[in-house]
Amino acid sequence: MRLIFTAILFCTIALAQAPKATVLHAARLLDVESGKITAPGEILVQGDHIAEVGAKVNHPAGAEVIDLGDRTLLPGLIDAHVHLFLHPGAEDLQTVEESVPQRTIIALLAAKEDLMAGFTAERDMGTEGAGSADTAVRNAINKGMIPGPRLRISGNAVDLTGGHEDTNNFNPEEHLLSNATRADGAAELVKVIRQQFKEGADFIKIYETGRDSLVNGVFKTPYQYTEEELRVAVQEAGRVGKVVAVHANGEPGTGWAVKAGVSSIDHGTQLSEETMRMMKEKWIPVVPTFAISEYFADHAGSEAASASRRRSMAYHAAEFKKQIAAGVPVVMGSDVGPFPHGTQAREFELMVQYGLSPLQSVQAGTVNAARLLGWEKQIGTLKAGYLADIVAVPGNPLENISALTKVSFVMKGGTVYKK
Numbered sequence: 465m466r467l468i469f470t471a472i473l474f475c476t477i478a479l480a481q482a483p484k485a486t487v488l489h490a491a492r493l494l495d496v497e498s499g500k501i502t503a504p505g506e507i508l509v510q511g512d513h514i515a516e517v518g519a520k521v522n523h524p525a526g527a528e529v530i531d532l533g534d535r536t537l538l539p540g541l542i543d544a545h546v547h548l549f550l551h552p553g554a555e556d557l558q559t560v561e562e563s564v565p566q567r568t569i570i571a572l573l574a575a576k577e578d579l580m581a582g583f584t585a586e587r588d589m590g591t592e593g594a595g596s597a598d599t600a601v602r603n604a605i606n607k608g609m610i611p612g613p614r615l616r617i618s619g620n621a622v623d624l625t626g627g628h629e630d631t632n633n634f635n636p637e638e639h640l641l642s643n644a645t646r647a648d649g650a651a652e653l654v655k656v657i658r659q660q661f662k663e664g665a666d667f668i669k670i671y672e673t674g675r676d677s678l679v680n681g682v683f684k685t686p687y688q689y690t691e692e693e694l695r696v697a698v699q700e701a702g703r704v705g706k707v708v709a710v711h712a713n714g715e716p717g718t719g720w721a722v723k724a725g726v727s728s729i730d731h732g733t734q735l736s737e738e739t740m741r742m743m744k745e746k747w748i749p750v751v752p753t754f755a756i757s758e759y760f761a762d763h764a765g766s767e768a769a770s771a772s773r774r775r776s777m778a779y780h781a782a783e784f785k786k787q788i789a790a791g792v793p794v795v796m797g798s799d800v801g802p803f804p805h806g807t808q809a810r811e812f813e814l815m816v817q818y819g820l821s822p823l824q825s826v827q828a829g830t831v832n833a834a835r836l837l838g839w840e841k842q843i844g845t846l847k848a849g850y851l852a853d854i855v856a857v858p859g860n861p862l863e864n865i866s867a868l869t870k871v872s873f874v875m876k877g878g879t880v881y882k883k
């Protein structure tokens with residue numbers, strides 16, 4: 465009896481020590497850094513990590529083999545600009561009318577949609593008035609309670625009184641909150657930043673420019689914080705090893721943010737020659753968010769509004785070509801939320817339409833995005849020792865970038881979520 469018990473115990477320990485092994489096999493595998501396609505492609509996954517990558521890897525006894533047929537294996541996609549707490553209808557009053565518990569349920573569903581579309585990591589750029597509820601979402605995903613991408617979260621974003629995200633022009637007696645946390649001046653910025661980190665934020669998002677206009681081909685956007693105020697914010701975040709990312713659409717705000725040392729320029733419609741040079745030199749990427757612009761143009765309230773949005777898109781596309789030519793690093797970010805979660809791989813197609821090669825577009829949403837999120841050497845490429853965040857798409861994405869909109873297999877940290 466005792467002998468049997470010991471044997472069972474031994475087997476249990478032996479099983480616990482050998483992590484579950486899975487071999488993924490597909491027609492192709494893409495090395496996103498070099499652009500090299502390996503055919504066929506195989507990956508040995510042990511536990512939550514990649515153990516081997518190549519045309520033929522070891523098949524340990526007892527390993528599950530998943531044959532994905534005529535597909536290409538690539539690293540899990542990364543969207544560096546999402547809003548889990550928003551759903552379509554951004555121009556409505558959802559952030560005023562919906563309670564934080566209601567919006568948190570919506571965020572959980574959004575996280576699942578994004579994961580199923582192949583996004584295994586994301587940077588959430590603000591809960592838009594749901595405070596630090598994103599802390600609960602990130603932690604629940606990390607504990608395996610709900611399916612979702614790995615998350616870098618910013619809590620509520622930071623904005624001026626009367627700024628880009630404030631509830632301006634409503635009855636002042638209603639005292640409506642802003643969709644971001646108000647902070648005016650350096651001292652308030654420091655206080656708000658400390659509070660957001662206390663509540664669980666991984667980084668800080670600041671609205672550095674206000675409402676944009678394009679009149680007779682001249683793009684204008686007011687700055688919100690001075691360069692000195694941004695420096696104070698970056699220093700305060702840096703004190704605890706964290707960073708600041710900005711919504712910034714044009715000069716002088718974009719240049720001031722880059723000089724202050726932010727981690728990325730989101731939207732980045734218009735950048736001066738000097739700003740582009742510094743972004744290349746300091747590796748501060750632009751996150752163009754074309755998908756949201758296209759959605760708003762397609763769903764504008766009138767013909768005139770739609771035409772105006774298309775003129776802005778054309779202007780942004782022309783500026784993006786200059787940014788590519790200047791060597792500004794690009795990271796994929798869709799601004800999904802105001803348009804349906806799970807559909808944001810459209811951004812990869814638009815980045816190609818506006819000047820990136822298919823490989824550059826894939827890099828923007830894998831290896832470059834991993835670096836921006838501070839997860840380089842852990843995710844973003846398929847290498848031994850990296851976390852097993854892996855997707856498969858039909859055909860070859862370097863021949864047809866639209867393959868990324870048809871992700872048919874999703875693994876995150878060694879667990880299969882879609883097959």
Ligand SMILES: [Zn+2]
Pocket residue numbers: 545546547589799
């Ligand atoms: Zn956004």
